[in-house]
């Protein structure tokens with residue numbers, strides 16, 4: 049698939065998650081389709097955190113949900129370890145989903161308001177047939193692990209807790225199934241700023257303790273930079289750039305990544321602004337994405353070639369891949 053080849057997929061023996069040529073299209077009206085994700089490739093090695101970055105509407109959540117098969121992608125492959133999720137029967141998929149869990153942006157509405165914390169956290173255990181004291185002890189242990197006191201929250205319902213506490217419950221619920229991969233879709237963006245850092249720290253600690261791989265979806269560059277090993281930048285359903293997160297403000301070269309980074313204040317913005325001109329804020333319609341490079345209508349570097357040919361993802365440095373004709 050042009051525009052985001054498999055080059056950036058690292059050659060390691062074991063991968064927690066391997067996504068190839070992922071396409072998500074939604075029907076819109078009688079003849080049109082929303083091109084939400086157009087050929088995404090991604091690999092996640094055990095213990096790694098990859099951030100998926102991009103502005104609202106660029107397809108981050110659609111990609112994350114398609115990896116969960118919620119719903120299944122239009123086409124493409126999603127391998128969890130050695131298991132191809134797109135080919136599983138509904139029953140086998142339910143079992144496999146224990147190993148790939150997702151936490152959502154709005155923790156309060158993703159929890160059943162009528163159920164108590166103990167039931168919400170313990171519901172997945174039915175899959176494994178846990179009962180009685182085993183079940184209670186496991187729920188207590190997991191609540192402690194996410195920083196909640198079981199004696200205090202056991203009988204509470206979601207509306208009796210803060211957003212941060214509800215997100216901890218969601219994380220506990222996911223951990224109960226002993227996942228290998230946790231997809232976090234904007235997990236802190238609906239929370240108070242003071243609570244955001246606590247939840248990010250919890251995710252980092254949890255990753256270490258439970259040996260997870262994390263996919264961290266966000267539009268917040270600073271959060272991705274803090275928590276991820278690598279960042280993948282999406283624009284209108286396509287990958288623009290993949291690079292190590294640590295020094296991305298210095299190393300990024302794709303004009304779209306630099307535009308995103310320019311929304312970070314202070315010195316980081318200065319670094320990102322060097323060499324770029326201001327560009328339009330309009331995201332083109334995903335019903336009819338621009339020809340060639342999808343970013344060309346907003347790109348300060350665009351040339352005729354960008355309308356004619358789609359740039360493929362090519363390696364420009366160690367672990368650094370860019371899809372652009374002009375950098």
Ligand SMILES: Nc1ncnc2c1ncn2[C@@H]1O[C@H](COP(=O)(O)OP(=O)(O)OP(=O)(O)O)[C@@H](O)[C@H]1O
Pocket residue numbers: 074075082083084102103104105106107108109110111267334
């Ligand atoms: N169920 C759906 N039916 C039709 N179009 C959809 C559906 N879900 C998402 N879309 C469209 O697909 C595109 C990508 O949406 P998506 O939510 O994946 O982007 P995003 O980057 O996660 O944005 P946000 O951060 O706002 O959630 C958008 O144009 C959106 O309107």
